[in-house]
Amino acid sequence: MSAITVTVNGIEHRLEVEPRVLLVDMIRTRLGLTGTHIGCDTSNCGACTVLLEGEPVKSCTMLAVQADGRRLTTVEGLARGSELHPVQVGFHEEHGLQCGFCTPGMMLVAAALLERNPNPTPEQIRWAISGNLCRCTGYVNIVKAIQHAARLRADAAQPVAAGGAS
Amino acid sequence: MSVEVRPLGGIGESVKRKEDARFLRGKGNYLDDLTLPGMLHMAILRSPHAHARIRAIDTSMAQAAPGVVAVVTGELLAQHKLAWMPTLSGDTQAVLATDKVRFQGQEVACVVAETRYQAEDALQLIDVDYEVLPAITSPQQAMAEGAPLIRDDKQGQQDNHIYHWEAGDREATDRAFASAAKVVRLTTHYPRSHPAPLETCGIVADVNPATGKATLYMTSQAPHAIRTVFSLVAGLPEHQIRIIAPDIGGGFGNKVPVYPGYVVATAASLLLGRPVKWVEDRTENLISTGFARDFHMTGELALDHDNRMIGLRVSLLSDNGAFYADAQPSKFRAGLFHIVTGSYDIPAAHVTADGYYTNKAPGGVAYRCSFRVTEASFLIERLVTNAALELGIDQTELRLRNFIRPEQFPYRSATGWVYDSGDYQRAMRLAMEKLGYEDLRREQAERRARGELMGIGVASFTEVVGAGHGAEFDIMGLRMFDSAELRVHPTGKAVLKLGVKTQGQGHETTFAQIVAQELGIPAADVEVQHGDTDNTPYGLGTYASRSTPTAGAATAVVSRKLRDKARKLAAHLLEAAEEDLEWERGRFFVRGSPERAKTIQEVAFAAYTNLPEGMEPGLEGVTYYDPPNMTFPFGTYMVVADVDRGTGQVKVRRVVAVDDCGVRINPMIVEGQIQGGLCEGWGIAFTEQITFDPDGNCIGSNFTDYLLPTAWETPEFETYATVTPSPHHPLGAKGVGESATVGSPAAYVNAVIDALWPLGVTNIDMPVTPDKVWAALRARGVGE
Numbered sequence: 030m031s032a033i034t035v036t037v038n039g040i041e042h043r044l045e046v047e048p049r050v051l052l053v054d055m056i057r058t059r060l061g062l063t064g065t066h067i068g069c070d071t072s073n074c075g076a077c078t079v080l081l082e083g084e085p086v087k088s089c090t091m092l093a094v095q096a097d098g099r100r101l102t103t104v105e106g107l108a109r110g111s112e113l114h115p116v117q118v119g120f121h122e123e124h125g126l127q128c129g130f131c132t133p134g135m136m137l138v139a140a141a142l143l144e145r146n147p148n149p150t151p152e153q154i155r156w157a158i159s160g161n162l163c164r165c166t167g168y169v170n171i172v173k174a175i176q177h178a179a180r181l182r183a184d185a186a187q188p189v190a191a192g193g194a195s
Numbered sequence: 196m197s198v199e200v201r202p203l204g205g206i207g208e209s210v211k212r213k214e215d216a217r218f219l220r221g222k223g224n225y226l227d228d229l230t231l232p233g234m235l236h237m238a239i240l241r242s243p244h245a246h247a248r249i250r251a252i253d254t255s256m257a258q259a260a261p262g263v264v265a266v267v268t269g270e271l272l273a274q275h276k277l278a279w280m281p282t283l284s285g286d287t288q289a290v291l292a293t294d295k296v297r298f299q300g301q302e303v304a305c306v307v308a309e310t311r312y313q314a315e316d317a318l319q320l321i322d323v324d325y326e327v328l329p330a331i332t333s334p335q336q337a338m339a340e341g342a343p344l345i346r347d348d349k350q351g352q353q354d355n356h357i358y359h360w361e362a363g364d365r366e367a368t369d370r371a372f373a374s375a376a377k378v379v380r381l382t383t384h385y386p387r388s389h390p391a392p393l394e395t396c397g398i399v400a401d402v403n404p405a406t407g408k409a410t411l412y413m414t415s416q417a418p419h420a421i422r423t424v425f426s427l428v429a430g431l432p433e434h435q436i437r438i439i440a441p442d443i444g445g446g447f448g449n450k451v452p453v454y455p456g457y458v459v460a461t462a463a464s465l466l467l468g469r470p471v472k473w474v475e476d477r478t479e480n481l482i483s484t485g486f487a488r489d490f491h492m493t494g495e496l497a498l499d500h501d502n503r504m505i506g507l508r509v510s511l512l513s514d515n516g517a518f519y520a521d522a523q524p525s526k527f528r529a530g531l532f533h534i535v536t537g538s539y540d541i542p543a544a545h546v547t548a549d550g551y552y553t554n555k556a557p558g559g560v561a562y563r564c565s566f567r568v569t570e571a572s573f574l575i576e577r578l579v580t581n582a583a584l585e586l587g588i589d590q591t592e593l594r595l596r597n598f599i600r601p602e603q604f605p606y607r608s609a610t611g612w613v614y615d616s617g618d619y620q621r622a623m624r625l626a627m628e629k630l631g632y633e634d635l636r637r638e639q640a641e642r643r644a645r646g647e648l649m650g651i652g653v654a655s656f657t658e659v660v661g662a663g664h665g666a667e668f669d670i671m672g673l674r675m676f677d678s679a680e681l682r683v684h685p686t687g688k689a690v691l692k693l694g695v696k697t698q699g700q701g702h703e704t705t706f707a708q709i710v711a712q713e714l715g716i717p718a719a720d721v722e723v724q725h726g727d728t729d730n731t732p733y734g735l736g737t738y739a740s741r742s743t744p745t746a747g748a749a750t751a752v753v754s755r756k757l758r759d760k761a762r763k764l765a766a767h768l769l770e771a772a773e774e775d776l777e778w779e780r781g782r783f784f785v786r787g788s789p790e791r792a793k794t795i796q797e798v799a800f801a802a803y804t805n806l807p808e809g810m811e812p813g814l815e816g817v818t819y820y821d822p823p824n825m826t827f828p829f830g831t832y833m834v835v836a837d838v839d840r841g842t843g844q845v846k847v848r849r850v851v852a853v854d855d856c857g858v859r860i861n862p863m864i865v866e867g868q869i870q871g872g873l874c875e876g877w878g879i880a881f882t883e884q885i886t887f888d889p890d891g892n893c894i895g896s897n898f899t900d901y902l903l904p905t906a907w908e909t910p911e912f913e914t915y916a917t918v919t920p921s922p923h924h925p926l927g928a929k930g931v932g933e934s935a936t937v938g939s940p941a942a943y944v945n946a947v948i949d950a951l952w953p954l955g956v957t958n959i960d961m962p963v964t965p966d967k968v969w970a971a972l973r974a975r976g977v978g979e
């Protein structure tokens with residue numbers, strides 16, 4: 030057993046884990062955060078994607094012990110209370126999900142992309158999500174959803190003109 | 196008094212999905228998310244060989260491994276008469292192998308342990324002594340003289356043949372061919388593919404030792420039918436079985452059958468008195484659960500001097516794997532393949548089909564398809580394109596000349612279907628216009644002159660979906676109706692319970708919209724429940740695009756029943772005669788004085804508080820709907836593709852899809868289904884295939900080898916609609932979940948063949964991979 034400390038969605042957890050335990054299993058079974066899914070366990074599908082220090086990683090291909098001392102974000106950490114992240118709003122508005130199984134991974138990749146590149150082209154979006162498979166929706170609506178999120182972020186960043194409505 | 200105006204969310208509105216709320220927050224409730232107190236975990240030992248006799252199994256080391264609670268073998272199951280189970284096609288399938296293994300990945304033994312890690316560890320300690328036998332990996336090998344007998348377990352089975360089946364009129368077809376001016380022939384293999392939903396299959400079996408009640412959480416597209424099958428297989432009384440299908444991460448047919456893991460987990464829970472979870476990993480999913488297609492098809496199309504189609508002859512060889520486990524209506528051995536005359540008025544047709552056992556996984560599920568309609572549609576659309584190319588006339592012209600005309604509906608096909616409605620010309624003309632067909636043909640001629648390879652593919656599919664009616668269509672004898680139960684609460688909010696079960700199609704929104712339309716209760720106020728057999732009326736489940744045709748109709752009918760009662764109540768409240776009341780969505784008013792009105796919410800309250808003398812309280816009802824006929828969605832898809840002369844790489848430049856699925860209840864969701872299907876269709880055409888080496892080793896056992904389409908290589912899809920209502924469906928709707936996977940593969944392949952035809956390339960079997968195209972180009976001296 031190894032003792033590790035991980036900060037997940039802003040909350041610090043101290044855990045004893047077997048060294049062989051996959052990060053995805055720790056997140057799902059030890060922390061009970063079941064929004065992170067398993068679709069393949071061979072690094073192909075991206076359903077298990079989480080953010081490690083803000084960067085997308087496939088948690089089926091990392092050991093829990095490798096996350097020791099680091100900061101993780103899962104889908105449960107996207108919204109601020111009842112306020113959805115722009116990416117979540119985008120997926121809802123543009124019908125970017127059907128069964129929802131790929132959606133957490135897709136959204137986390139999208140959120141990380143928009144942090145780096147607030148105004149990505151469709152091609153840049155497609156490249157960013159090319160490690161995430163969706164079997165139901167196809168990718169056209171997912172690309173639209175991420176563009177929608179980019180617009181929402183841009184609108185929110187607009188400083189409100191002094192004196193109110195212009 | 197101010198009246199709050201709330202959006203109704205009725206038919207035709209692109210209401211945003213209700214179910215998104217939980218999925219967006221990571222609060223979905225998928226099978227693997229479930230943990231019960233005291234729950235054990237199961238893992239399955241699978242055969243490494245495609246065909247081998249089991250000499251002995253030694254489980255002693257595994258039994259003693261840390262955390263192991265039980266090791267289950269076929270021998271143990273046989274003591275409880277559970278070593279074999281029936282399939283959906285009336286065959287038998289081994290739950291755990293006792294005598295032989297018959298495909299690679301077959302279930303041999305199970306370990307139940309405190310954790311999945313421990314169960315997997317213990318699998319390594321089971322020692323199986325196999326005597327390896329020669330493997331059969333194609334129906335051609337299976338039928339060869341002296342081929343090893345795969346199913347020696349079956350009394351009287353002398354060879355590997357499973358069934359022979361025919362449809363249509365052989366003599367009439369022969370006569371048509373005898374008089375033909377031109378016969379076009381195509382032999383092609385529709386490869387074995389896999390639905391591969393992103394969530395694999397699984398179960399949490401929880402048999403309560405005190406009551407004996409089995410609560411089975413299961414990734415099931417058809418929970419009620421599965422309950423009945425379980426009752427019959429396990430001999431448990433049906434009221435003691437409760438199937439709960441939670442949120443499902445995609446199904447596409449893969450989650451229709453009963454798999455051995457379900458049976459063993461249930462038996463283990465029963466014997467151990469603790470809940471048992473089993474969830475497949477991806478490899479288990481791809482190598483052992485329901486595959487799709489694997490049809491070897493030869494089609495011949497006869498045409499007269501005017502290029503009219505006069506006859507169609509098809510012969511099929513079906514590779515069914517080691518157990519005949521196709522999920523399909525029991526009367527039809529090759530599913531609904533006899534829709535193969537497609538969108539064309541072909542007076543004579545005949546189909547013969549033969550199924551064979553091979554040493555491959557069983558399944559034969561319809562991957563986003565209504566029981567083999569995909570194979571049929573692919574064959575006819577490939578044949579028609581080849582016919583046009585051989586005759587030197589335009590692909591669209593040959594189709595327009597031979598389409599069933601609008602005035603011919605209802606149309607009886609040569610193989611016995613009665614098509615409900617269609618306007619194939621209109622859909623094709625819209626596709627041509629949106630694509631800019633004529634301009635692209637000119638561009639193609641210019642490019643050809645420069646030696647470039649550009650093709651335009653066309654497919655004008657017709658599907659047959661929405662089974663029943665129940666007299667013709669049944670699953671293991673269960674008539675294929677479906678159901679809806681609607682309860683309106685005193686405050687005017689409602690719960691709708693369905694016999695079908697979503698896997699992502701958006702039932703919780705679409706079906707609420709039907710209630711909104713028919714009963715005037717806003718869709719936001721209607722909660723849709725499904726998937727729990729103790730809590731929903733009996734139904735056959737969601738597959739074959741049948742939810743809207745069957746349960747959608749049931750929802751409309753039950754809503755109308757309640758509206759009839761509501762009218763009586765309104766008349767009572769308004770002290771008016773029923774005949775004097777007018778209905779407009781959400782309220783009744785007295786004809787001529789619209790201010791004398793009662794809303795459906797007021798009426799609902801009265802149903803519990805203020806009833807006319809003698810009326811039964813409450814406002815609820817249930818309807819079982821057995822449709823009078825199938826529905827026949829159709830459309831035209833057009834694909835523009837460029838082929839690289841040097842590498843054989845196919846780049847799909849444009850896809851225009853015109854779909855006609857009748858009335859669209861939620862256009863956004865309908866479009867979403869088509870988008871998803873076009874993407875999967877791209878995968879089938881270009882990348883997806885489960886292959887086997889000569890020893891029967893499955894090549895395609897993970898997502899590194901079984902290639903699903905990604906965002907990077909798939910194109911944009913341009914979608915358009917025409918609307919030709921179904922005359923027999925209460926809402927005029929037809930079902931759409933599978934149109935694009937059915938229709939698009941032929942369009943993609945036709946584009947490639949159209950590009951390569953001048954070089955003499957008449958066919959490339961799917962998946963059309965760069966190496967196949969490259970080889971075809973090289974063989975004709977093309978390269979750079």
Ligand code: FES
Nearest residue numbers: 068069072075089
């Ligand atoms: S589960 Fe991690 S990539 Fe598929």
Ligand code: FES
Nearest residue numbers: 127131163164165
């Ligand atoms: S929505 Fe089902 S896999 Fe993406």
